[in-house]
Amino acid sequence: MRAFADLLDRLSLTGSRNAKLTLLRDYLRQTPDPDRGWALAALTGDLSFDAAKPAFIRKAVEARMDAQLFRWSYDYVGDLAETVALVWPARPGANREPELSEVVDALRGATRADVQKLIEGWLDALAPTGRWALLKLLTGGLRVGLSARLAKQAAADVGPVPVAEVEELWHALHAPYEDLFAWLEGRSERPSADNPGRFRPAMLAQAIDEAVDLGKLDPADHAAEWKWDGIRVQLVNEGGVRRLYTRTGDDISRTFPDVVDALRDEGVIDGELLVLREGKVASFADLQQRLNRKAVDARLLAAFPAAVRAYDLLAEGEQDTRTLGFAERRARLEAFVARQASPRIDLSPLQPFQSWAELAALRADPPAGDPQAAEGLMIKRWDSIYQAGRPKGPWFKWKRDPMLIDAVLMYAQRGHGKRSSFYSDYTFGVWTRDAGGARILTPVGKAYFGFTDEELKGIDKFVRDNTVDRFGPVRSVRAEPDAGLVFEVAFEGLQRSSRHKSGIAMRFPRISRIRWDKPPGEADDLASLERMLEQPGERDQ
Amino acid sequence: MIRPQDLLCPRPEGLYCPPGDFYVDPVRPVARAVITHGHADHARAGHDTVLATAETLKIMAERYGADFAQARQAGAYGEAVARDAVEVTLVPAGHVLGSAQAVVRWKGLTMVVSGDYKRRRDPTCAAFEPVPCDVFITEATFGLPVFRHPDDGTEIARLLRSVAQFPERSHLVGAYALGKAQRIIRLLREAGWDRTIHVHGALERLNGLYERHGIDLGPMAPATSATKQDFAGEIVIAPPSATQDRWSRRFPDPVIAFASGWMQVRARARQRGVELPLVISDHADWDELTATVAELQPGELWITHGREEALARWCELQGVPARALALVGYEDDDDG
Numbered sequence: 001m002r003a004f005a006d007l008l009d010r011l012s013l014t015g016s017r018n019a020k021l022t023l024l025r026d027y028l029r030q031t032p033d034p035d036r037g038w039a040l041a042a043l044t045g046d047l048s049f050d051a052a053k054p055a056f057i058r059k060a061v062e063a064r065m066d067a068q069l070f071r072w073s074y075d076y077v078g079d080l081a082e083t084v085a086l087v088w089p090a091r092p093g094a095n096r097e098p099e100l101s102e103v104v105d106a107l108r109g110a111t112r113a114d115v116q117k118l119i120e121g122w123l124d125a126l127a128p129t130g131r132w133a134l135l136k137l138l139t140g141g142l143r144v145g146l147s148a149r150l151a152k153q154a155a156a157d158v159g160p161v162p163v164a165e166v167e168e169l170w171h172a173l174h175a176p177y178e179d180l181f182a183w184l185e186g187r188s189e190r191p192s193a194d195n196p197g198r199f200r201p202a203m204l205a206q207a208i209d210e211a212v213d214l215g216k217l218d219p220a221d222h223a224a225e226w227k228w229d230g231i232r233v234q235l236v237n238e239g240g241v242r243r244l245y246t247r248t249g250d251d252i253s254r255t256f257p258d259v260v261d262a263l264r265d266e267g268v269i270d271g272e273l274l275v276l277r278e279g280k281v282a283s284f285a286d287l288q289q290r291l292n293r294k295a296v297d298a299r300l301l302a303a304f305p306a307a308v309r310a311y312d313l314l315a316e317g318e319q320d321t322r323t324l325g326f327a328e329r330r331a332r333l334e335a336f337v338a339r340q341a342s343p344r345i346d347l348s349p350l351q352p353f354q355s356w357a358e359l360a361a362l363r364a365d366p367p368a369g370d371p372q373a374a375e376g377l378m379i380k381r382w383d384s385i386y387q388a389g390r391p392k393g394p395w396f397k398w399k400r401d402p403m404l405i406d407a408v409l410m411y412a413q414r415g416h417g418k419r420s421s422f423y424s425d426y427t428f429g430v431w432t433r434d435a436g437g438a439r440i441l442t443p444v445g446k447a448y449f450g451f452t453d454e455e456l457k458g459i460d461k462f463v464r465d466n467t468v469d470r471f472g473p474v475r476s477v478r479a480e481p482d483a484g485l486v487f488e489v490a491f492e493g494l495q496r497s498s499r500h501k502s503g504i505a506m507r508f509p510r511i512s513r514i515r516w517d518k519p520p521g522e523a524d525d526l527a528s529l530e531r532m533l534e535q536p537g538e539r540d541q
Numbered sequence: 542m543i544r545p546q547d548l549l550c551p552r553p554e555g556l557y558c559p560p561g562d563f564y565v566d567p568v569r570p571v572a573r574a575v576i577t578h579g580h581a582d583h584a585r586a587g588h589d590t591v592l593a594t595a596e597t598l599k600i601m602a603e604r605y606g607a608d609f610a611q612a613r614q615a616g617a618y619g620e621a622v623a624r625d626a627v628e629v630t631l632v633p634a635g636h637v638l639g640s641a642q643a644v645v646r647w648k649g650l651t652m653v654v655s656g657d658y659k660r661r662r663d664p665t666c667a668a669f670e671p672v673p674c675d676v677f678i679t680e681a682t683f684g685l686p687v688f689r690h691p692d693d694g695t696e697i698a699r700l701l702r703s704v705a706q707f708p709e710r711s712h713l714v715g716a717y718a719l720g721k722a723q724r725i726i727r728l729l730r731e732a733g734w735d736r737t738i739h740v741h742g743a744l745e746r747l748n749g750l751y752e753r754h755g756i757d758l759g760p761m762a763p764a765t766s767a768t769k770q771d772f773a774g775e776i777v778i779a780p781p782s783a784t785q786d787r788w789s790r791r792f793p794d795p796v797i798a799f800a801s802g803w804m805q806v807r808a809r810a811r812q813r814g815v816e817l818p819l820v821i822s823d824h825a826d827w828d829e830l831t832a833t834v835a836e837l838q839p840g841e842l843w844i845t846h847g848r849e850e851a852l853a854r855w856c857e858l859q860g861v862p863a864r865a866l867a868l869v870g871y872e873d874d875d876d877g
């Protein structure tokens with residue numbers, strides 16, 4: 001438990017992806033089975049408990065210490081698990097720190113009443129960091145800023161093997177993954193991925209560089225289709241098991257029973273999850289109504305009917321089709337989708353074209369209907385097999401141009417990790433009028449990338465030289481019509497948002513240019529953003 | 542009947558002793574001062590006369606120049622010094638080099654002004670000595686049950702493990718210039734780290750002073766000039782503010798560490814951009830504060846500064862009369 005607690009402790013304060021990978025990979029290498037497997041399961045979300053409610057923990061600690069002293073402590077720390085971990089008045093006794101696997105085993109066999117006694121015993125035996133990790137695990141609050149994918153990457157690094165191999169196996173494996181580690185460490189054969197209903201690692205496209213790539217590619221070798229504005233999914237019906245997975249292999253079947261039921265024949269479809277009404281794509285906000293719900297009811301299913309728009313066919317019946325070329329897979333996909341005869345599964349149409357210029361025109365000016373809400377185009381080699389990961393060459397995405405505005409820097413905040421000495425997180429605003437009619441800035445977004453290290457130094461100096469106020473790590477920066485700094489901000493779309501004072505939220509904003517030359521008074525105003533509101537954007541990279 | 546407040550009482554300048562006509566750790570210039578230790582918020586320049594340990598006087602001279610007071614008197618640990626009708630004895634406080642409790646005796650009444658103190662071992666200063674007293678006057682910087690400092694050896698081991706795990710990065714440890722920096726260096730030496738330790742310029746004079754007092758800090762070099770890569774795999778010690786400043790940019794992708802009792806609370810570490818918090822403090826934690834009161838069994842406890850309400854509440858539950866003096870001017874931020 002101690003090594004696991006130390007790992008969580010470090011992860012919770014580590015910002016950089018590489019450092020997180022190092023921490024986790026080293027832990028997996030140095031920790032014996034089955035502890036490391038349970039830890040991996042906890043980090044990938046495959047192990048969670050709901051063994052202790054906050055009220056129980058509070059009661060347990062208040063039975064041992066003055067309630068007023070506890071309240072002051074909690075007020076100061078602000079997090080229940082952390083407070084209890086620190087203040088816990090341990091009873092002396094012959095307590096041995098439990099290993100993670102002992103905790104897991106004990107909880108599995110325990111009744112509700114036993115659980116409380118067990119937890120108190122463990123809290124007595126553990127040091128504060130161990131208590132913190134235990135309480136986070138037991139209350140299901142294990143958030144240390146680590147994605148399941150990164151955890152799988154760290155496991156793959158133990159081999160090392162490509163992460164796609166671990167992803168492909170993942171759904172055939174069970175915690176604590178002793179067979180996985182045996183294979184990674186060369187002690188046994190690769191475990192069988194033959195698990196009906198499993199997730200197949202997705203094939204991803206590279207962003208196209210128009211200047212470099214297009215000249216080298218022959219239009220006749222490629223197919224084109226729209227990149228729809230939903231989330232990329234995999235719909236599976238195999239050996240009687242039906243599943244819907246996200247692009248990273250998260251199982252979302254329970255949230256989308258309507259889509260899962262629509263796939264009658266055995267096979268695996270790669271497609272885009274959308275809300276479709278009468279075959280027309282609804283906004284991403286509609287899809288979010290479904291994505292955010294754990295439980296679904298008939299009313300929700302009727303109001304936000306979800307569907308999969310199919311891009312590709314990864315298996316048909318018993319046959320794995322991923323080794324076939326795209327042309328062949330596509331022909332099979334068209335017939336397969338037609339056989340399902342369901343409004344919940346339709347086909348993403350191909351866009352015939354003769355030249356790149358023709359395709360560019362299509363992209364710049366999509367025809368009426370759904371394509372206007374697409375994120376851009378996908379370009380796929382007719383002969384491309386379906387390869388996990390992001391191979392260079394076979395598939396490209398050609399996104400629509402981002403939207404641009406000129407905005408004024410208002411606040412700057414210190415960054416993390418190697419940027420912690422720089423003011424590198426920026427809040428920017430555009431002009432509007434206050435109740436009295438005066439022209440004022442209103443914040444519309446935050447960005448922390450899009451500039452070079454050299455540019456960062458320049459902005460950092462500007463922030464330090466033009467600070468008008470400070471609150472903690474944040475500085476308020478001079479921003480007046482003729483004094484301040486203008487950013488050209490690129491973003492992928494806008495949404496109405498009641499959480500933002502401006503009423504607008506940006507998707508994927510980043511600094512595209514620093515306009516040292518531009519007086520802030522000439523930056524955009526809120527009205528020009530509102531006009532952009534209905535235009536599409538993109539997500540799900 | 543002699544009352545404690547006749548011997549010591551809070552005034553805006555600090556804790557005042559009328560029958561001895563002196564202040565303890567005054568925050569403004571006064572005629573006669575008794576200084577418990579060299580931290581800037583306790584030891585200020587500009588008093589007429591100062592009574593302190595020889596080490597504290599040297600630290601003040603290093604900081605403020607030799608003429609920081611018109612007259613200086615060194616008190617050896619355990620030696621009684623007369624101040625008019627009052628007898629003042631300096632006794633080790635275990636906080637930093639030269640730190641002392643001021644034991645004040647008058648007409649059979651004993652009051653102890655502890656200054657800042659801790660109870661655990663520190664290889665750079667003399668250990669705290671408990672003195673039986675009628676009134677114990679304590680700080681409460683970490684006077685909340687959440688502050689329970691772990692063993693400093695485990696914290697140093699965490700630092701060294703991180704250095705081994707990230708050999709391509711440098712480890713930049715923020716440590717207060719007086720006491721904490723030297724203690725960290727000593728603890729690293731005890732843990733077997735014998736490589737050159739790189740230090741920020743602001744630490745050099747106090748490091749030299751510690752070495753002149755027989756505390757061997759091992760090979761050190763200024764953290765300047767060299768190319769970025771020279772610091773990969775190295776440990777650099779700097780004042781806490783420097784780790785967040787432009788100064789830190791000379792190091793390759795540094796792991797920012799901070800040695801302080803405040804690092805016990807994750808949100809505090811996150812707020813400062815600290816990636817590796819080291820919970821090492823020169824102050825008493827909650828357990829040390831309460832254990833000290835329980836050990837001394839003073840007739841009354843006075844609390845000078847810090848989180849007074851929680852410690853007062855604990856005393857109330859234990860039946861020890863406690864009084865919060867709410868003295869102002871004693872920082873509790875970097876001196877943790």
Ligand SMILES: [Zn+2]
Nearest residue numbers: 580636657876
């Ligand atoms: Zn101090």
Ligand SMILES: [Zn+2]
Nearest residue numbers: 582657871876
């Ligand atoms: Zn102090």
